[in-house]
Amino acid sequence: MEANFFLGKDLIDAFNDAYEKELSLTGKEIIEQLIKNAEIARTEEVPMCQDTGFAVVFVELGQEVHILGGALEDAINEGVRRGYTEGYLRKSIVGHPLERINTGDNTPCVLHLKLVPGDKLKITVAPKGGGSENMSAIKMLKPAEGVEGVKKFVLDTVKTAGPNPCPPIIVGVGIGGTFEKSAILAKEALLRSVGSPSPRPEIACLEKELLDEINKTGIGPQGLGGRYTALAVHVEIYPAHIASLPVAVNLNCHAGRHKEIIL
Numbered sequence: 001m002e003a004n005f006f007l008g009k010d011l012i013d014a015f016n017d018a019y020e021k022e023l024s025l026t027g028k029e030i031i032e033q034l035i036k037n038a039e040i041a042r043t044e045e046v047p048m049c050q051d052t053g054f055a056v057v058f059v060e061l062g063q064e065v066h067i068l069g070g071a072l073e074d075a076i077n078e079g080v081r082r083g084y085t086e087g088y089l090r091k092s093i094v095g096h097p098l099e100r101i102n103t104g105d106n107t108p109c110v111l112h113l114k115l116v117p118g119d120k121l122k123i124t125v126a127p128k129g130g131g132s133e134n135m136s137a138i139k140m141l142k143p144a145e146g147v148e149g150v151k152k153f154v155l156d157t158v159k160t161a162g163p164n165p166c167p168p169i170i171v172g173v174g175i176g177g178t179f180e181k182s183a184i185l186a187k188e189a190l191l192r193s194v195g196s197p198s199p200r201p202e203i204a205c206l207e208k209e210l211l212d213e214i215n216k217t218g219i220g221p222q223g224l225g226g227r228y229t230a231l232a233v234h235v236e237i238y239p240a241h242i243a244s245l246p247v248a249v250n251l252n253c254h255a256g257r258h259k260e261i262i263l
């Protein structure tokens, strides 16, 4: 519920910055509406978008933690069920991708579980809207395509998406690993504080270059033209097979929602 009602300060700061710097009057007006919308959601405790998302949950489980009384995944799904029911959040999940009957309580979540050192349990809930998820893409590049191939694929993905992911967007990019690892990296990249650079200087440079290129496309806020097509590009990397260069681009709309708790 909190993830859907209260946008993070990092994102609100990014909206305010974009409002100051946007050159298109229509774009400026749209960003102003996004700021007001986020404020209404926060003060009235209502979702900031009607699409309250697929509940994507990242769990970091300390290896010294022992969970009693039932399955962790069942407990998390119960939390999702209660949150979406008590918070009057839209139920957007169908139980079978082809038969398409709504499960009625937004379960199941998509759970990513990582075992880490320590005795804590960190849960991050990141509701993900369908519009921006649908415009995300993955490609297995040839290693010889290199960084230029990566840049082209990211830009092509953003241009193809156009207004559909509700810009200004946050662009999560995963490079390396296997097919599925790159996709998870791209999703994890969206959890970073908006605009925080990668600690790797060469990747921070790539993020900046991609953001500049994306914001030259002119797609702009809500696709109506302007400078702010994206608020940030976050790139995560992982070692790769000698024969592979996977690249995943996970687009997040301006509703970059996530909340975390450490138990």
Ligand code: SF4
Pocket (backbone or CB within 6 Å): 049, 050, 051, 052, 053, 128, 129, 130, 131, 132, 133, 164, 165, 166, 253, 254, 255
């Ligand atoms: S893409 Fe994001 S902002 Fe657009 S409708 Fe979906 S959740 Fe809402």
